[in-house]
Amino acid sequence: xxxxxxxxxxxxxxxxxxxxxxxxxxxxxxxxxxxxxxxxxxxxxxxxxxxxxxxxxxxxxxxxxxxxxxxxxxxxxxxxxxxxxxxxxxxxxxxxxxxxxxxxxxxxxxxxxxxxxxxxxxxxxxxxxxxxxxxxxxxxxxxxxxxxxxxxxxxxxxxxxxxxxxxxxxxxxxxxxxxxxxxxxxxxxxxxxxxxxxxxxxxxxxxxxxxxxxxxxxxxxxxxxxxxxxxxxxxxxxxxxxxxxxxxxxxxxxxxxxxxxxxxxxxxxxxxxxxxxxxxxxxxxxxxxxxxxxxxxxxxxxxxxxxxxxxxxxxxxxxxxxxxxxxxxxxxxxxxxxxxxxxxxxxxxxxxxxx
Numbered sequence: 001x002x003x004x005x006x007x008x009x010x011x012x013x014x015x016x017x018x019x020x021x022x023x024x025x026x027x028x029x030x031x032x033x034x035x036x037x038x039x040x041x042x043x044x045x046x047x048x049x050x051x052x053x054x055x056x057x058x059x060x061x062x063x064x065x066x067x068x069x070x071x072x073x074x075x076x077x078x079x080x081x082x083x084x085x086x087x088x089x090x091x092x093x094x095x096x097x098x099x100x101x102x103x104x105x106x107x108x109x110x111x112x113x114x115x116x117x118x119x120x121x122x123x124x125x126x127x128x129x130x131x132x133x134x135x136x137x138x139x140x141x142x143x144x145x146x147x148x149x150x151x152x153x154x155x156x157x158x159x160x161x162x163x164x165x166x167x168x169x170x171x172x173x174x175x176x177x178x179x180x181x182x183x184x185x186x187x188x189x190x191x192x193x194x195x196x197x198x199x200x201x202x203x204x205x206x207x208x209x210x211x212x213x214x215x216x217x218x219x220x221x222x223x224x225x226x227x228x229x230x231x232x233x234x235x236x237x238x239x240x241x242x243x244x245x246x247x248x249x250x251x252x253x254x255x256x257x258x259x260x261x262x263x264x265x266x267x268x269x270x271x272x273x274x275x276x277x278x279x280x281x282x283x284x285x286x287x288x289x290x291x292x293x294x295x296x297x298x299x300x301x302x303x304x305x306x307x308x309x310x311x312x313x314x315x316x317x318x319x320x321x322x323x324x325x326x327x328x329x330x331x332x333x334x335x336x337x338x339x340x341x342x343x344x345x346x347x348x349x350x351x352x353x354x355x
Contacts, residue, residue, distance in 0.1 A: 002185045002251045012183035015214060016166035017138050019130040021049030022173045023096055023103050024057060028310035029174045031080040032352045034090075036177040039349035043089050044181075047134045049126055051096040058085055080352060093130065099123050109234075116228055124210065124235035125228060127170040128221045135218055138166040165217055172211030172306065175258060177349060178295060178330075179303040188251040190220045192239055193258040197266040206237035211306055212258040213239065220246070256297045260306040261322040276325070281332055283340065292343045293333045295326075309353060327353060 002010070018037065022030040030048075037044070058081045084090055099108070099119070108120035115122050167184055169191075184191045191214035194207060215221060223245050227238035243250050267275045284292045284301070295302040307322055308315055330350055333343040 001247060002188050002249065011186045013167055013186050014183050015044075015169045015181050017045045017047060017134040017168045018181070019047040019049070019127070019134055019168065019170045020173045021096060021126060021130060022054060023051045023100065024054050025103050025312050026173055026310075027054060027057065027081075028077065028352070029308070031077060032176050032309060032350070033171075033173040034084050035080060035352055036349040037181075038084075039345060040177055040180040045134075045138065046087075046090045047093060047130050048090060049093050049095045049130045051100055052094045053097075053100065055085075055092060055094060058082070093133065095126060095129065096123070118234070121228060121231070121234045125225065127210070127213065127235065128224055131168045131170050131213075131215060132218060132221050134168045135165060135215075135221075138168075167214060167216045169212070169214040171258075174308055175211060175304050175306045176309065177304045178346060179301050182253055182257045182303060184214055184216070185251050187249060188214075189217050189249040190215050190242060190246050191251040191253055192243055193253045194255075195260070195266075196255060196263050196268070198268050198270065201262075201266045204233065206231075206233050206240060208236065208239040208243065209258060209260060209306070210234070210236035210239060211260075212253065212304075214251075214253075254300070254303075256300045257303040258306050259297060259302060259304065261308075261319050264322050264325075265318045279325075279329065281329055284343075291341050292345075293340050294343060294346075295329045295333060 018041075020030070020033060022033075034046075037046075058078075085092070099122075103123075105120060108123060109118050111119040113119045113122040116125060169181070182191075192208040193212040195202060195205065195209050197205070213224075220242060223242045224235075224238060227241035228235050231238035231241075264272050264275050269275070278298050279302075280296045280299070281293050282296055284294045305326055307326070308319055309323055311319070330346055330353070334347050336342040
C-alpha cells in the first residue's frame with residue numbers, strides 16, 4: 001500500500017473528473033454537494049448521473065419540499081441549481097430512470113437484480129458505469145486547454161494507457177466539502193476511503209466506504225464489478241477485493257477526508273467522546289487565508305464530511321447529533337470575532353445549510 005512518508009518524497013496528482021448521482025429524493029443534498037465542490041474547484045469536470053424527473057424539476061424551476069427536514073424553499077432551490085444546469089463543465093446523464101419513479105432502498109434490497117444479486121446493488125453499481133463514461137470521454141490534454149469540450153464534444157481515449165487515462169472519483173452526493181479534494185499518488189491505481197470503524201462493524205459493512213472511490217484505470221472498475229457479484233454488502237464490501245488485488249498500488253485516503261457520521265459512534269474505541277476530542281477549531285496560518293479559523297481533525301483541516309444534512313426520512317439520533325456538532329463548529333468558523341476573520345470559504349461552500 002502506498003503511504004505518505006516523511007523520509008521520501010511522494011509525487012501526487014489531482015483528481016481530474018468527479019462523478020456523482022442523484023434522484024429527486026436527494027436533490028437538496030446534490031445542491032449542497034455541487035455548491036461546496038464548486039467553491040474549491042470552479043471548473044473541475046463533473047459527471048452527474050440522475051433521473052429525467054430531477055432534470056425536469058430543475059429546468060422547470062419547481063421542487064417539492066413537503067415533508068422534508070431542513071429543506072430550503074422552492075425559490076432558493078431553483079436559485080442554487082439553475083447555474084449548475086448551464087455549467088459547461090458538468091455533464092448530466094439521465095441514467096437512473098429504470099430505478100424509478102421512486103427510490104425505496106429497502107424494497108430494492110429485497111428485489112432480485114438484473115446485473116447483480118439485488119436491484120439495490122444494480123443501482124449502486126451505476127457508480128462504476130459513470131466512472132467508466134468519464135474515463136472514456138475525458139481527453140486530458142484537451143480538457144486542460146478547454147474543459148468546456150468535456151460536456152459538448154468529448155474525445156475518446158483510444159489507447160487506454162495509464163499516462164493518458166484520467167484520475168476519476170465517484171463521490172456520493174451527501175458529501176460536503178470544506179477544503180479542496182485530496183490528491184492521489186502518481187503510482188496509485190486506486191484510492192479508497194476506510195470506514196475506520198470497529199472490526200465487528202467492518203464485518204457487516206466492509207472495510208471501505210463505497211461513497212468515495214478513486215480509480216486511474218478501467219481495470220479497477222472491472223475488478224469492482226466482478227467482486228460485487230459475490231459481495232456480502234452490496235457495492236461496498238467488494239472494495240476489499242479490489243484493494244487486495246492492487247495492494248502495491250492502493251492508496252488509502254487520509255482520515256480528514258470523507259469523515260462519515262458513522263465514525264463518531266462506531267470508532268474502534270467505542271467511545272464517541274474520544275473521537276470528538278480529535279476535532280478542534282484553530283486559525284489557518286497559510287498565506288491564502290490569514291487569521292481564518294477552520295475545523296480540524298487530528299490537527300489537519302477537515303476536507304469533507306459524509307452525512308445526511310437534509311434527511312428525506314427519519315434518521316437516527318446519532319446522525320442528528322453529528323450534524324448538530326458539525327453545524328456548530330462551522331458556524332463558529334464563519335463568525336467574525338476575537339480578532340479572527342470570517343471563514344468566507346465555508347460561508348460560500350456551505351451556504352445551503354442555512355437556507
